[in-house]
Amino acid sequence: MKNRAAVVIIGGGINGVSIAYNLAKAGVKDVIVLEKKFLAYGATGRCGAGVRQQWGTKQNCILSRESVKIFENIKDELKVDIDIEFKQKGYLLLAFTEKEWNQFHKNVQLQNSLGINSKLLSPQEAKEIVPFLNTEKLLGAAYYEKDGHANPFLTTLAYAKAAEKLGVKIYKGVEVFDIHVKEGKIKGVYTNHGYIATEKIVNAAGGWSQEIGKMVGVDLPVYSERHEILATEPVNEILGPMVMSFSYNIYCQQTPHGSFVMGYGPKETSKSMRSTWQFLETMAKKVTYLLPPTKNLRVVRQWAGYYNISPDRQPIVSSCNEVEGFYMAIGFSGHGFMLAPAVGVIMKDIILGNKLTWDVVLDIGRFERNEIIKEPSVV
Amino acid sequence: MDDEKIIVCRCEDITLKEIRDLIKEGFTTVEEIKRVSRAGMGPCQGKTCGPIIAREISRITGKPIEEVYKPHNRPPFGGIFFKEIVGETDEK
Amino acid sequence: MNVAIFEEKEFLGGQLIKQTHKFFGSKDESAGIRGIYIAKNLINEIEKTENIDLYLNSMVMGYYEDGVITALVNNKMEKFIPKKVIIATGAFEKSIPFENDDLPGVFGAGAVQTLMNVYGILPGKDVLMIGSGNIGLIVSYQLAQARANVKGIVEISDHIGGYLVHASKVRRLGIPIYTQHTIVKALGKNKVEGAIIENIQTHEKKEISCDVICLATGLMPLSDILNQINCEMKYIPELGGFVPIRDENLKTTVENVFVAGDVAGIEEATAAMLEGELTGLYAAYEITGKFDKRINTIKERLKDLRKTSSKVVNGLKKLNLYEDFIVEPHESLGDLHKTGIPEEEKIENLLSSKKERFAILECFQKIPCNPCVSSCPTNAIKMDGLNEIPKLDYDKCIGCGNCVAVCPGLAIFVIDKKKESVILPYEFYPLPEKGEFVEILDREGNLLERNQVLSIRKMKDKTNLIEVKVSKENLKHSRHIRVVR
Numbered sequence: 001m002k003n004r005a006a007v008v009i010i011g012g013g014i015n016g017v018s019i020a021y022n023l024a025k026a027g028v029k030d031v032i033v034l035e036k037k038f039l040a041y042g043a044t045g046r047c048g049a050g051v052r053q054q055w056g057t058k059q060n061c062i063l064s065r066e067s068v069k070i071f072e073n074i075k076d077e078l079k080v081d082i083d084i085e086f087k088q089k090g091y092l093l094l095a096f097t098e099k100e101w102n103q104f105h106k107n108v109q110l111q112n113s114l115g116i117n118s119k120l121l122s123p124q125e126a127k128e129i130v131p132f133l134n135t136e137k138l139l140g141a142a143y144y145e146k147d148g149h150a151n152p153f154l155t156t157l158a159y160a161k162a163a164e165k166l167g168v169k170i171y172k173g174v175e176v177f178d179i180h181v182k183e184g185k186i187k188g189v190y191t192n193h194g195y196i197a198t199e200k201i202v203n204a205a206g207g208w209s210q211e212i213g214k215m216v217g218v219d220l221p222v223y224s225e226r227h228e229i230l231a232t233e234p235v236n237e238i239l240g241p242m243v244m245s246f247s248y249n250i251y252c253q254q255t256p257h258g259s260f261v262m263g264y265g266p267k268e269t270s271k272s273m274r275s276t277w278q279f280l281e282t283m284a285k286k287v288t289y290l291l292p293p294t295k296n297l298r299v300v301r302q303w304a305g306y307y308n309i310s311p312d313r314q315p316i317v318s319s320c321n322e323v324e325g326f327y328m329a330i331g332f333s334g335h336g337f338m339l340a341p342a343v344g345v346i347m348k349d350i351i352l353g354n355k356l357t358w359d360v361v362l363d364i365g366r367f368e369r370n371e372i373i374k375e376p377s378v379v
Numbered sequence: 380m381d382d383e384k385i386i387v388c389r390c391e392d393i394t395l396k397e398i399r400d401l402i403k404e405g406f407t408t409v410e411e412i413k414r415v416s417r418a419g420m421g422p423c424q425g426k427t428c429g430p431i432i433a434r435e436i437s438r439i440t441g442k443p444i445e446e447v448y449k450p451h452n453r454p455p456f457g458g459i460f461f462k463e464i465v466g467e468t469d470e471k
Numbered sequence: 472m473n474v475a476i477f478e479e480k481e482f483l484g485g486q487l488i489k490q491t492h493k494f495f496g497s498k499d500e501s502a503g504i505r506g507i508y509i510a511k512n513l514i515n516e517i518e519k520t521e522n523i524d525l526y527l528n529s530m531v532m533g534y535y536e537d538g539v540i541t542a543l544v545n546n547k548m549e550k551f552i553p554k555k556v557i558i559a560t561g562a563f564e565k566s567i568p569f570e571n572d573d574l575p576g577v578f579g580a581g582a583v584q585t586l587m588n589v590y591g592i593l594p595g596k597d598v599l600m601i602g603s604g605n606i607g608l609i610v611s612y613q614l615a616q617a618r619a620n621v622k623g624i625v626e627i628s629d630h631i632g633g634y635l636v637h638a639s640k641v642r643r644l645g646i647p648i649y650t651q652h653t654i655v656k657a658l659g660k661n662k663v664e665g666a667i668i669e670n671i672q673t674h675e676k677k678e679i680s681c682d683v684i685c686l687a688t689g690l691m692p693l694s695d696i697l698n699q700i701n702c703e704m705k706y707i708p709e710l711g712g713f714v715p716i717r718d719e720n721l722k723t724t725v726e727n728v729f730v731a732g733d734v735a736g737i738e739e740a741t742a743a744m745l746e747g748e749l750t751g752l753y754a755a756y757e758i759t760g761k762f763d764k765r766i767n768t769i770k771e772r773l774k775d776l777r778k779t780s781s782k783v784v785n786g787l788k789k790l791n792l793y794e795d796f797i798v799e800p801h802e803s804l805g806d807l808h809k810t811g812i813p814e815e816e817k818i819e820n821l822l823s824s825k826k827e828r829f830a831i832l833e834c835f836q837k838i839p840c841n842p843c844v845s846s847c848p849t850n851a852i853k854m855d856g857l858n859e860i861p862k863l864d865y866d867k868c869i870g871c872g873n874c875v876a877v878c879p880g881l882a883i884f885v886i887d888k889k890k891e892s893v894i895l896p897y898e899f900y901p902l903p904e905k906g907e908f909v910e911i912l913d914r915e916g917n918l919l920e921r922n923q924v925l926s927i928r929k930m931k932d933k934t935n936l937i938e939v940k941v942s943k944e945n946l947k948h949s950r951h952i953r954v955v956r
Binding site for chain 2: 708
């Protein structure tokens, strides 16, 4: 393992490798990614894999819009021959309450103003897209056909390969247990494979990012909570879009491989990474009600992972006032995978001191400045 | 032996050649290979292919089995219908 | 105390219900009894016991952090919170990769045994067996009983894996054992039509035509539930792979969770039954606080049973169990390990008696087994311990044949020099008629001569005794008969 680096990125999830790739692409030499287990071990490899642009805040809309552009042309961007299984058959967001339906009107207006051509659908129109959808009490839906989902493992792999081609070193099985800070400046990291001297560290540790923050003495305004998910056996394609409801609290997609992947937001938070029977029962009730034919699907696997939640449910992509050379891409609040292509670009801008490529406010200072607009549309 | 004709993961139809290629690319644990290839994600959840892949990694990398393979099982075992979870067993 | 048994299948008994052969072990552990009858007895006991709830067709689906076990009961997922959990999920078959290993006709030995012995379906006509452990040998024998043609047993190691008496049983049927060979390819377009095996030393290849390739390449603990609940596991090849770390009472590292049988490490079924008894009693002790003295006796019986199982004991030592236990070193039995056929010299020794009629005990390997001792009406068979070789007192032996009928290894015969006859154990159909001429076969299944059946003793446990007339020079070679009609 190298013992010096220009930038050390902690975390081999999708954001870690995206940042590494973008730094290397911009000409930064000696970029290292440290991953304590293996690529996509954490939230990336456990997520629902959705890629949507139908958001309720400007930041999220821009980040996702730009990310989708990259997802669409990923082979040209990364120049590696890996199919990330990007399926663009839309997101169908369901409104069951007046409040939600009103929010959808606002969201679609915002999205349209930012070049995201989402639209509102009547229950009947929604049923045309998903014929077996239970439209009982459904007020309407929002839909954008350019949304979809991709394979998180293969996307992470594609970014990692591209980064490695540009000279990035990715070390798996390397755990950081302390960070060396001297006079408010980053000096290096202590790992289970030895010390690496560096002046720049990026905290991209997802569910473990608070722990990394504590190593430099910073209390980051994020917390991790368990979210659960399950997958079924594969069947022929019957579901095009990702179906999602905020009030009914569910998302459900069918991967190109054929299996259904679904989850919902928990009522109680837990630090455990183990899955629960309660999730299995509730999920079964929800999905068989909303999408009745799913009752004949077999669940083959359930698992859990961490959402790293920020106060406004938008990512914190930022430098750190207290510690020079400490950067963070944290608090993705359950949508880190889909935003990663753009986040990599923004973090590169921040580290290199460039003007941000897009007009977004993602720095940690926004909470003190009270510039918080909470994302209303999350599961 | 023609390793393209040797099926290692019967559930997902993954050949020995695919596994060997992944090992050469640096995927040296069964968990990683499962994630990039789907080997072990089928109905049997890796019971048959897991040990074979582990042996192959161990043979190629020289690492002991216990370093490259930690069987990890996620529920439910054997697969369960949603209708069995919600308790609706009759077809309507 | 209330006990619930969850069983995935619609019937109890696990692997026992397919085991049509007689078990080894001590008389105390059902030695000499066929697995199917052991299963029957155990099932009867369970059904008689009122405080056991049976959940058949009920697969356990998960075991969660809050202590809830989910299981499928009448096609509905139900939840249970037990005080103690004993996991006895047994084993899973290991597979080996070879070319075209996905062709229809490639079976696991367990599947072949299930089809044949549970459902009465023969998977094919010509079978190539891969693996010469006890399962490979026993299933080959059972296939032959079911009139399949076993074309050979392929063994990668330089010696036979299973008990040598089982090997001798299949060898006298004329089934070859190819040691130092492995399968490299299944032949056939849409189904198995043959196989290519290769000598791993010389790389010489051999084509064998068959419609079934049966894999008996070992077992590994079926530890899904243990893995899910983060039970600490250790990789111990001697015990079949990853096994749970546990103490001598079979308590795992997860509170209230016990293991018993193959899930704790691959062993013979006899050990599994004892482990089951042990964990049952120990878990009960933890609940009631009343110690049952049988717990200690069972531990001693287990030790006795494992005296010659160096593999198992070495595996247990890695778990810090059996630390002071000394395994008797394995004596070399020469070519018997390779061929399954005892050496000439050993046979000569057995035949040196001047008596006219006496038993021949072709039992040379130390395995835990003793039914012959108590079967003898004249106390002519002596054993110094469960794992010792039985010794025959020729002066006392009257050649009655009782031991021939009980020997689980079918390794005892009676010869009568004066009458020029041999009494053989026979487990095939059809039975010959008295006076019928049958083919007399040697230890490799070669035809020695045709001669007449003198008597048939139909035994209750179905190892029938056939006395055949044999010419003088073939007395010491005649080990099987074939009925030709």
